[in-house]
Every structure is written in C-alpha cells, then in structure tokens.
Amino acid sequence: xxxPDFSSQTSATVETLQAILNYADYPSQFQAIQPDRPEQMLxxxxxxxxxxxxxxDPNRQLVVSLLFYNDLxxxxxxxxxxxxxxxxxxxxxxxAVSNEAAADVRRLITIFNTIVPLGHxxxxxxxxxxxxxxxxxxxxxxxxxLLIELMGTLLFFIEHLSYRLEAVATGQMSVEAxxxxxxxxxxxxxxxxxxx
Amino acid sequence: xxxTVEDEVTTLAYLGWVLQNAGFETKxxxxxxxxxxxxxxxxxxxxxxxxxxxLVVQLLFMEEMVQGYQQESAQSVNSSYGQHLxxxxxxxxxxLSERLADLDQLLATLNRLSPLGxxxxxxxxxxxxxxxxxxxxxxxxxxxxxxxIESVGFVVERFLPAFDSLLAGEALPRILASLQTKxx
Numbered sequence: 001x002x003x004p005d006f007s008s009q010t011s012a013t014v015e016t017l018q019a020i021l022n023y024a025d026y027p028s029q030f031q032a033i034q035p036d037r038p039e040q041m042l043x044x045x046x047x048x049x050x051x052x053x054x055x056x057d058p059n060r061q062l063v064v065s066l067l068f069y070n071d072l073x074x075x076x077x078x079x080x081x082x083x084x085x086x087x088x089x090x091x092x093x094x095x096a097v098s099n100e101a102a103a104d105v106r107r108l109i110t111i112f113n114t115i116v117p118l119g120h121x122x123x124x125x126x127x128x129x130x131x132x133x134x135x136x137x138x139x140x141x142x143x144x145x146l147l148i149e150l151m152g153t154l155l156f157f158i159e160h161l162s163y164r165l166e167a168v169a170t171g172q173m174s175v176e177a178x179x180x181x182x183x184x185x186x187x188x189x190x191x192x193x194x195x196x
Numbered sequence: 197x198x199x200t201v202e203d204e205v206t207t208l209a210y211l212g213w214v215l216q217n218a219g220f221e222t223k224x225x226x227x228x229x230x231x232x233x234x235x236x237x238x239x240x241x242x243x244x245x246x247x248x249x250x251l252v253v254q255l256l257f258m259e260e261m262v263q264g265y266q267q268e269s270a271q272s273v274n275s276s277y278g279q280h281l282x283x284x285x286x287x288x289x290x291x292l293s294e295r296l297a298d299l300d301q302l303l304a305t306l307n308r309l310s311p312l313g314x315x316x317x318x319x320x321x322x323x324x325x326x327x328x329x330x331x332x333x334x335x336x337x338x339x340x341x342x343x344x345i346e347s348v349g350f351v352v353e354r355f356l357p358a359f360d361s362l363l364a365g366e367a368l369p370r371i372l373a374s375l376q377t378k379x380x
Contacts (some may be wrong), residue, residue: 040211046329065206069311083343084340084343084347086311086312089371103297103300103301106297106300106301106303106304107296107297107300109300109304110299110300110316110317113303113314113316114316114318115257115305117280117282118280118328118330119328119329120307120313120314120316121313122304122307122308124305124308134312134313134327134329134346135312135329136312136327136329136340136343136347137340138337138339138343142333143278143279145277146277146278146331146332149277149278150278151332169350193355
C-alpha cells in the first residue's frame with residue numbers, strides 16, 4: 001500500500017483523510033454531505049461502543065464522521081470562509097435521550113465539558129447526544145500524524161464518558177453519581193503509528 | 197517558510213512577539229507571576245464588547261498545565277507528537293447558579309451553533325469559552341493562531357448578550373428564539 005503523505009504542506013481532501021486513517025487501520029467510507037451534492041464526508045468505523053468500563057455492546061456501533069466545514073456550507077448553498085477551514089470530527093452517540101431525561105443529561109454534559117480537554121459533548125434536539133471536535137486548519141493543511149493521534153484521543157474520551165451519559169439518560173445513574181465516578185485521566189498514551 | 201522556535205524562547209513567548217507585531221495587544225504571564233499558577237500563559241486582548249467589557253483570550257499549553265500539577269505528585273506526562281494549545285475566554289458575567297437548568301440548555305444550544313470550541317460553565321470560574329487546538333509545537337503557524345483568536349473573540353462577542361439576558365431574568369425561550377436568528 002502506498003504510504004500516504006503525512007505532511008501538512010498540501011491541501012487535504014477527504015480522500016487524503018481516508019488514506020491517512022486507512023494507514024492506521026481505521027476502516028472508512030465516503031458519504032455525500034447532502035443528497036445530490038458532490039461534497040463528501042468520511043465515515044470512520046464502525047467501531048465498538050462501550051456500555052460500561054468492562055463491557056462492549058455487540059449490537060451497537062460507533063461511527064465518526066469527518067468533514068470540512070466549508071464543504072458543509074457550500075453543500076447548503078452558503079458561502080465558504082475564505083480565510084480558513086475547520087475539520088469537524090463528530091460522533092453521534094448510539095442512544096436516545098427522552099424529554100424527561102434531557103435536563104439531567106444536559107447537566108452532566110456541562111460537567112463533563114469542564115474536564116474534557118479536547119472537544120465537547122452536546123445534545124442536539126434532532127440528532128441526539130454527540131461528541132464533536134473542531135480542528136482549525138489553514139489551506140486544509142492537515143498533519144497526518146496529528147490526525148491519527150487525534151482520532152485515538154477522541155475515541156478515548158468517547159469510550160470513557162459516553163456510557164455515563166447513557167446511564168443518566170436511562171435512569172440507571174444519577175447525575176451526581178455519574179459525575180463523581182472516578183474520572184481521572186490525563187492525555188492518553190499515543191498509539192504507535194504503524195499498521196496493526 | 198514557517199519559522200521555527202529557538203530552544204531558549206518558549207513557544208508562547210514567540211507567538212506573543214509575532215502577534216504583537218501583527219497588531220495584537222499581548223502579555224506573557226510567566227509561571228508563578230499570578231497566584232496559584234504554575235504554568236506560562238499568553239494573554240491576548242481581543243477588544244471590548246458593546247458594554248465596554250474587556251475580552252481577553254488566554255493561551256496556554258495544556259501539557260504545561262498538567263505538568264504543573266503533576267509535579268506535585270511526582271508523576272510524568274506522556275509525550276506525544278502533538279501539543280494541545282488551549283484558547284480560553286472567561287466571560288464577564290456573574291453568578292448564574294440560580295438558573296442552572298436554563299444555563300445548561302443555553303450552553304447546549306450555543307455549542308450546537310458555534311463552529312469552533314464550546315461554551316461551558318464551572319461553578320467557581322463561571323462561564324467560559326474554550327477551544328483546544330492540536331498543533332505541531334515545533335512549527336507553530338502564527339497565522340493559524342491569529343485566525344483562532346479572531347474566531348474565538350467573534351463567537352464570544354456575538355453570543356455574550358445571551359448570557360446577559362439570562363442573568364437579567366429573561367425567559368429562556370425568548371433568548372433561544374433570538375439565537376436561532378443569530379446562528380444563521
């Protein structure tokens with residue numbers, strides 16, 4: 001397999017992102033941002049979804065989407081930002097939040113967002129709970145090694161905190177218990193940038 | 197060509213010098229200069245809002261912040277290829293603890309609308325806006341840093357009135373309705 005260009009000296013495309021992440025053994029596929037539009041996003045996964053510190057749910061999967069924000073704008077008929085772009089990395093969490101539980105989930109999200117050092121959790125009325133990181137890039141110069149490291153970091157936070165949000169959403173845990181559970185992490189160890 | 201940072205100049209000091217030459221008002225805070233601060237910060241004065249309140253973006257490397265605290269417990273920070281540069285603005289709004297549920301919903305709405313970073317709330321420090329940029333520390337691009345500072349300042353200035361309205365007791369649905377117009 002041809003080694004992708006890890007430098008940040010050229011403008012990246014979603015094809016570039018796929019080549020970089022495929023090198024690190026992240027499976028992915030393209031999807032149009034809007035129907036009948038050429039702008040595309042990259043869907044990475046499916047990956048495992050953790051339901052506790054010890055257990056994985058084999059019936060649910062995590063998908064991370066990557067898109068350039070200017071592509072999102074142009075696909076919606078809006079003007080792109082000529083000065084810079086943002087690589088939006090986002091995961092819709094695979095559980096629903098009822099209206100009754102929404103206030104508690106938002107409370108826990110506010111608490112988590114004070115301690116998560118990268119990106120943030122959110123609750124969208126249409127899409128549900130999500131995790132998102134917006135990476136500012138000039139001229140779409142994406143450092144491939146940084147991207148690989150970043151994906152590992154974001155997945156780490158998603159894995160360790162999402163199931164706590166779900167526990168509150170389903171009433172299994174109170175906000176107080178979920179926020180006081182042992183959450184001590186510094187920046188995680190980097191994964192080796194080599195094929196598994 | 198991207199200039200590189202000499203060993204004897206910290207990255208934040210270098211960025212402060214470049215930003216100042218680009219017209220930004222900056223101040224380098226050395227470790228220990230402020231009470232209970234073990235890490236270096238670069239403060240950038242973005243401007244003032246419509247009420248004349250100063251908006252300051254604080255830049256700091258998160259690794260330094262973690263190191264500062266971990267030194268006390270004799271732990272070491274794992275090294276990584278990338279570094280995490282945090283852009284933080286503390287909003288000039290006072291205590292909103294009486295309206296936590298409404299605040300949570302306002303934060304969720306703003307974070308959905310904001311194209312960069314997040315609004316958050318800390319019980320002791322109040323409302324903040326934060327973006328963490330992963331960078332290659334050996335080649336910091338001042339243009340990128342300047343662009344982020346402008347973006348952060350713009351977002352805060354745009355949405356700060358929503359927090360003022362919340363503090364003033366305005367009903368949340370009305371505040372959210374005004375945001376939908378601003379967010380477009």
